Amino acid sequence: MxxxxxxxxxxxxxxxxxxxxxxxxxxxxxxxxxxxxxxxxxxxxxxxxxxxxxxxxxxxxxxxxxxxxxxxxxxxxxxxxxxxxxxxxADRAEPVRHAVRTPGRAPVRARGPRHDLRQGTPDASEFPRAAWQASYRRALQQAPNEVFGPGDPAGRIELREALAEYLARARGVRTEPGRIVICSGFAHALRLLFGGGVLRGPLAVEAYGLGFHRELLAAAGVRTVPLPLDEDGARVDRLGRERAVLLTPAHQFPTGGPLHAARRAAVVDWARARGGVVLEDDYDGEFRYDRKPVGAVQGLDPERVVYIGSVSKSLSPALRLGWMVLPGPLVEEVLAVKGEREAWASVLDQLALADFLSSGSYDRHVRRMRQRYRGRRDRLVAALAAQAPHIEVTGVAAGLHAVLRLPPGTEPSTVKGAVWQGIALDGLSAFRHPETDTQAMAAIGAMGAMDGLVVGYATPPEHAYEAALEALCGVLPADHSA
Missing domain, CATH: 1.10.10.10 (Winged helix-like DNA-binding domain superfamily/Winged helix DNA-binding domain)
Incomplete structure (x- = not known):
């Protein structure tokens, strides 16, 4: 072969x-x-x-x-x-240094399911314990005494330097350590940006996304406006008088697929003309299978894009480590909101991650897990083709979850049946923005109200995966068109 x-x-x-x-x-x-x-x-x-x-x-x-x-x-x-x-x-190939001005609640889930097919988490059993322990030990042994005093609200310089190198190399991000602020994850980044008044609404968001993020923004007094979606991603041509837009360009969450190249350029043009900001949520950009890598939108204009990432999907959400790559003028404002003392992310964990990145352990782990998750994806697709060929599977060229399109009207009963069988998963409708005008979306050829399931194939441990697939296929609606 x-x-x-x-x-x-x-x-x-x-x-x-x-x-x-x-x-x-x-x-x-x-x-x-x-x-x-x-x-x-x-x-x-x-x-x-x-x-x-x-x-x-x-x-x-x-x-x-x-x-x-x-x-x-x-x-x-x-x-x-x-x-x-x-x-x-070459050692003498010195780079040109550019001057930089640096100055809805998530769906309710059953507890203790027999089969966990929830999206959003990696396989906890695959955490690279030995490699992480080695990095942690080296970081602890080499840490200067100042590490054990008050922290820098921007985060440790060692981690910011390692991230600047990695993000440039692997994601096409254009930055330097002075523009990176360490946070505890995407939600923390939103709280700093909007809860602290650095950015203000209204904020355009994709018509499908995490309800938890919408609720967090609403609590900060930020109105969110849904953007229609189609096969090329968010319809950024529908942007109007919003001050900012939140996108998942590398892999739309949860429907899947990258933002089309023309739309990536168009949203940057909108931000320039409007004086607005693009928030780029790169939640699982490392995991792609049947397509070439899609670089960060931030690379098109670092002064108009806030790039946000974390290790929640690549390593573990338990580490509580994320980062913002900010336009120069926003750095001091974010740090002022964050405060004088770093109270969110362990300094020792930051140093361990810096070593993990610099030593190449992160690259090796991502490549290994990319292969593992692709195998999981393939087994899901094969099981559905054999046992439920009438169910369309989408969004599987990248990421850690798939969308199973269901016949109209069958999502509620399917989700209920899954709960009865001890299967934890999410219905697609749980991610739809409540203000989405489905009729207007249908009129322009965008995704309206669709029945479906969002199935995470990364979460179950390997020994439990086959049983989870068998149980999933058992609760899917039958093909009544035959």
């Missing part, structure tokens, strides 16, 4: 986000992209580049194209290549 680009990329090489486009063919475009990544500082001196085969698989180009590009840049002095050491950014 022919090995896919995903198979090859998972086996070897770290993630590296590059935009390979423009005149002169793929080789010339790749050379330009790599040269610019080094020049801008996204790839720091000494950074080891992925092997030819790994990068070629990620970008969908020939192996020789990558080999030729590396050779050209070695000849120009941008890269170095040594036997046994791989290809690295």
């Amino acid at each position: 022919t090995e896919s680009w995903v198979d090859a990329a998972e086996r070897i090489g770290a993630d590296l986000h590059l935009e390979v486009a423009g005149p002169g063919g793929r080789r010339a475009a790749l050379i330009r992209a790599l040269r610019e990544a080094v020049r801008s500082g996204r790839l720091a001196p000494g950074t080891r580049l992925p092997p030819y085969r790994s990068l070629a698989a990620d970008l969908g180009v020939a192996r020789n194209t990558v080999a030729d590009a590396y050779a050209e840049l070695v000849a120009e002095g941008w890269l170095t290549a040594r036997q046994g050491s791989g290809t690295r950014v």
